[in-house]
Amino acid sequence: MNGINAIVRKELADHFSSYRFIILFALIAMVSLITTYMVGMGLKEELAGVAKPSFVFLMLFTSTGPLFSLVQFVAFFGPLIGLVLGFDSINRERSTGTLSKLASQPIYRDAIINGKFLSGVVTISIMLVSILLVVTGLGLTLIGVVPGVEEVWRLIIYLVISIFYIAFWLGISILFSILFRGIATSALATLAIWIFFSFFISMGATVVANAVVPIDQTNQDNPQVVLKHLKVQRVVSLISPMQLYNDSTAIVIDPTRKTTRSFVLMGPMERLSLSRFNRPLALAQSIYVVIPHIISLIAITVICFGVSYTVFMRQEIRSA
Amino acid sequence: MAAQPVIETQSLTKRYGTTTAVDDLSLTIKAGEIFGFLGPNGSGKTTTLLMLLGLTEATSGSATVAGFNPTKEAIKVKRMVGYIPENIGFYEDMNGIENLRFIARLNSIPDETSSPKIDEALERVGLKDDAFKKVAAFSRGMRQRLAIAEILIKEPQIAFLDEPTLGLDPEGTTLIIDYIKSLSREHHITILLSSHDLTQVQRIADRIGIMIHGKLIAEGPLKKLAHEKLGVEDKEISLDEVYMKYFQEVSA
Numbered sequence: 388m389n390g391i392n393a394i395v396r397k398e399l400a401d402h403f404s405s406y407r408f409i410i411l412f413a414l415i416a417m418v419s420l421i422t423t424y425m426v427g428m429g430l431k432e433e434l435a436g437v438a439k440p441s442f443v444f445l446m447l448f449t450s451t452g453p454l455f456s457l458v459q460f461v462a463f464f465g466p467l468i469g470l471v472l473g474f475d476s477i478n479r480e481r482s483t484g485t486l487s488k489l490a491s492q493p494i495y496r497d498a499i500i501n502g503k504f505l506s507g508v509v510t511i512s513i514m515l516v517s518i519l520l521v522v523t524g525l526g527l528t529l530i531g532v533v534p535g536v537e538e539v540w541r542l543i544i545y546l547v548i549s550i551f552y553i554a555f556w557l558g559i560s561i562l563f564s565i566l567f568r569g570i571a572t573s574a575l576a577t578l579a580i581w582i583f584f585s586f587f588i589s590m591g592a593t594v595v596a597n598a599v600v601p602i603d604q605t606n607q608d609n610p611q612v613v614l615k616h617l618k619v620q621r622v623v624s625l626i627s628p629m630q631l632y633n634d635s636t637a638i639v640i641d642p643t644r645k646t647t648r649s650f651v652l653m654g655p656m657e658r659l660s661l662s663r664f665n666r667p668l669a670l671a672q673s674i675y676v677v678i679p680h681i682i683s684l685i686a687i688t689v690i691c692f693g694v695s696y697t698v699f700m701r702q703e704i705r706s707a
Numbered sequence: 708m709a710a711q712p713v714i715e716t717q718s719l720t721k722r723y724g725t726t727t728a729v730d731d732l733s734l735t736i737k738a739g740e741i742f743g744f745l746g747p748n749g750s751g752k753t754t755t756l757l758m759l760l761g762l763t764e765a766t767s768g769s770a771t772v773a774g775f776n777p778t779k780e781a782i783k784v785k786r787m788v789g790y791i792p793e794n795i796g797f798y799e800d801m802n803g804i805e806n807l808r809f810i811a812r813l814n815s816i817p818d819e820t821s822s823p824k825i826d827e828a829l830e831r832v833g834l835k836d837d838a839f840k841k842v843a844a845f846s847r848g849m850r851q852r853l854a855i856a857e858i859l860i861k862e863p864q865i866a867f868l869d870e871p872t873l874g875l876d877p878e879g880t881t882l883i884i885d886y887i888k889s890l891s892r893e894h895h896i897t898i899l900l901s902s903h904d905l906t907q908v909q910r911i912a913d914r915i916g917i918m919i920h921g922k923l924i925a926e927g928p929l930k931k932l933a934h935e936k937l938g939v940e941d942k943e944i945s946l947d948e949v950y951m952k953y954f955q956e957v958s959a
Contacts, residue, residue, distance in 0.1 A: 393812035484796025
């Protein structure tokens with residue numbers, strides 16, 4: 388246990404004193420504050436005449452404002468935090484020769500990788516919590532509405548999902564830092580994965596759907612075919628952790644949303660009930676809707692770390 | 708001193724695919740001695756050290772280090788052994804003290820115990836004035852001295868030093884060799900020293916092992932080797948000559 392302790396302490400000190408962390412944190416803090424300010428001002432105007440608005444505080448995070456919502460921003464930019472914190476964690480030690488020194492100390496070898504991952508997760512958590520608190524503070528003064536108990540719970544759950552989501556990307560980057568000896572190589576590889584999942588997966592989903600269920604002039608009026616096409620597209624896009632995250636947080640943080648599926652994919656009864664009963668969902672019900680997403684997200688994070696762990700434990704540690 | 712063996716290997720072998728890095732190595736090193744481990748690059752010296760430390764698993768054969776099996780009881784072995792790898796690395800952004808404190812923490816030495824030790828060790832290797840400099844600004848010689856300080860902090864029973872004088876100027880080399888000698892004489896650490904610097908090895912090693920192509924082809928005090936190979940009893944014989952003789956024989 389002593390080994391992990393020492394490594395986590397050192398890694399945390401490294402993270403918090405590194406320029407890359409400071410730059411990243413400054414960037415995120417800036418964007419979040421600007422977004423919150425704009426969204427807050429917009430909300431104030433919108434809600435001016437409304438008698439008893441509910442869940443106003445959460446709107447701070449979900450309203451898109453002129454640019455994007457805070458939730459969207461974290462979904463898109465969060466991976467970069469994980470990737471930047473981890474992409475050189477193992478191969479830098481290898482290239483400077485500290486890895487063999489570390490491995491020759493009386494600690495278990497997994498203390499090295501566990502310590503790296505743990506310190507990354509702690510850094511991510513501190514980052515997210517502090518940003519969320521600052522945003523909350525600003526939001527309170529801007530719109531003057533105190534969040535209810537349920538809203539706070541929703542935010543906490545959102546936070547936990549976000550930490551897992553970013554930890555997944557941290558795991559990916561640590562894995563690449565184990566697989567690739569070159570620091571530049573692993574940096575590029577992690578960026579490539581990020582870009583692939585953020586931009587190309589939706590295109591890929593369309594391509595796959597077109598190949599599996601082609602839609603042309605002869606069958607474009609057939610609802611069954613169109614439905615199938617959309618279903619395939621959706622399944623493919625769910626491969627992306629980004630999609631999993633977007634779906635689960637959207638439901639958790641927005642009680643008025645009741646399903647992750649688009650309107651086209653619903654059956655007639657579902658559409659009917661959705662239009663009839665438009666009260667917000669209870670917290671437990673919201674979670675119930677996206678529990679598969681959340682579990683999948685946690686699972687891929689654990690799998691990703693598991694793979695890194697196994698690869699690292701099997702690798703030879705040589706000085707050169 | 709009735710010296711009992713602290714390192715023993717029996718038919719230790721390591722293969723990487725079809726190449727044999729270490730071939731049937733049987734070696735005994737007694738407590739308190741300085742063993743000079745010689746051989747050209749790629750002859751399997753580092754691989755042997757890694758196997759003895761439990762960082763690499765032997766393909767066959769067995770080893771005992773300080774009474775423990777390096778594969779099964781790696782942690783216990785690592786507690787007993789201080790290792791300076793070839794091209795030792797330090798955390799460049801941390802200063803000398805921070806680097807040493809990190810090593811102390813990894814060895815479960817609490818900060819209160821380690822701080823006086825760190826000061827003492829830095830003083831001993833002549834880095835006291837540079838203690839607060841970042842290691843990135845250290846010269847090669849200073850890094851090697853810091854590595855020696857690491858050993859002083861850890862106070863192991865055995866030290867594996869892999870090319871500690873590589874790339875140092877003559878003055879730096881002499882300094883390091885003197886520190887190694889004091890590790891052995893003052894701190895009673897058994898030392899396994901791998902090096903190319905034959906004159907220096909000759910100066911301090913009690914016994915010498917020559918490894919070529921993974922095989923230990925000679926082992927014993929310099930006098931014995933000189934007698935075997937050159938048939939001389941002359942005290943002035945240099946390790947250079949003996950080594951070259953062995954080397955030519957194997958190459959032929």
